[in-house]
Amino acid sequence: MQTVLSVRGLTKNFGRLCAVNQLNLEVKAGQVFGMLGPNGSGKTTTLGMLMGVTNPSAGEFSWFGEAPSHTIRKRIGAVLEHPIFYPYLSGQKNLELNATIKQADPANIAKVLELVELTARKDHKYRTYSLGMKQRLAIASALVNDPEILILDEPTNGLDPMGIAEIRQIIKRIAADGKTIILASHLLDEVQKVCTHYAVLRKGQLVHSGPVDDVGKGEELVEVNAYHDDLGLILQRFEGAKSVKKDGANYSVQMNEGFHSHDLNKFLFSNGIVVSYLATQKKSLEKQFLEILSENKPA
Ligand SMILES: Nc1ncnc2c1ncn2[C@@H]1O[C@H](COP(=O)(O)OP(=O)(O)OP(=O)(O)O)[C@@H](O)[C@H]1O
Numbered sequence: 001m002q003t004v005l006s007v008r009g010l011t012k013n014f015g016r017l018c019a020v021n022q023l024n025l026e027v028k029a030g031q032v033f034g035m036l037g038p039n040g041s042g043k044t045t046t047l048g049m050l051m052g053v054t055n056p057s058a059g060e061f062s063w064f065g066e067a068p069s070h071t072i073r074k075r076i077g078a079v080l081e082h083p084i085f086y087p088y089l090s091g092q093k094n095l096e097l098n099a100t101i102k103q104a105d106p107a108n109i110a111k112v113l114e115l116v117e118l119t120a121r122k123d124h125k126y127r128t129y130s131l132g133m134k135q136r137l138a139i140a141s142a143l144v145n146d147p148e149i150l151i152l153d154e155p156t157n158g159l160d161p162m163g164i165a166e167i168r169q170i171i172k173r174i175a176a177d178g179k180t181i182i183l184a185s186h187l188l189d190e191v192q193k194v195c196t197h198y199a200v201l202r203k204g205q206l207v208h209s210g211p212v213d214d215v216g217k218g219e220e221l222v223e224v225n226a227y228h229d230d231l232g233l234i235l236q237r238f239e240g241a242k243s244v245k246k247d248g249a250n251y252s253v254q255m256n257e258g259f260h261s262h263d264l265n266k267f268l269f270s271n272g273i274v275v276s277y278l279a280t281q282k283k284s285l286e287k288q289f290l291e292i293l294s295e296n297k298p299a
Pocket residue numbers: 014017019037038039040041042043044045046
């Protein structure tokens with residue numbers, strides 16, 4: 001897969017504060033790459049440098065194997081902060097202005113309005129739009145010149161659950177269209193739902209990066225219950241159990257590597273127990289994220 005972004009030793013100091021510290025990253029074509037990190041960990045500063053808005057103090061990065069340039073940046077659409085639209089103009093007119101500035105094909109306007117589900121409201125004035133609609137128009141504007149990459153900084157900030165779900169669907173649609181997406185977010189559940197890869201920043205340093213699919217791999221937590229008084233005792237004898245805990249009405253079995261829920265089910269059945277409940281709990285990205293951050297506490 002083609003590398004679209006390669007970052008080497010990228011650093012940004014604001015006076016004595018090191019906001020981004022020796023960052024290395026690779027993003028490949030077609031990935032939806034989530035940048036995670038607590039407040040102030042350097043996500044926005046990193047995206048600002050990648051878009052040429054903030055000057056790096058040290059390090060370098062390349063887009064499509066080339067040094068950043070005005071021409072290369074035309075292949076990247078970004079929604080970094082609240083974009084400026086004219087409140088008294090319609091969504092359509094605002095996009096027409098944007099398309100002219102970016103020398104985009106005007107035929108793209110209808111397509112991007114459709115993509116962000118604003119076609120029905122395109123002739124309404126921007127100032128009448130809800131926050132979710134404003135954010136969707138910003139995404140449409142970033143896509144109007146059909147860039148190969150889309151960068152989004154906290155795209156669901158301030159939105160209600162419905163607005164968040166809408167943006168999630170739009171991001172999935174844009175990714176399905178073959179674009180590479182890089183997004184910074186606080187919402188771990190969101191990242192787990194839409195991203196293929198993620199990186200975790202802490203105090204400007206990269207502390208983890210990998211595929212979202214790997215989250216929770218290698219260890220299974222199985223919740224089980226049965227109408228049997230000795231279930232807890234029998235579970236203790238299961239060779240695949242690392243630990244067994246009573247968790248509310250159910251038992252929580254932390255499995256040894258290589259053992260799965262069906263092994264547990266078979267074991268219980270061979271001991272005359274028919275389960276009434278059996279569920280594998282995959283570790284959430286949130287849990288993984290908190291573990292990564294606690295493992296990387298500064299000395
Ligand atoms: N222009 C600036 N001048 C001085 N310090 C800055 C500037 N911009 C950012 N910082 C500092 O750099 C650090 C990283 O900030 P940044 O906004 O990149 O983090 P973030 O991960 O995007 O945070 P959030 O999740 O809160 O948006 C913070 O300590 C911030 O206060």
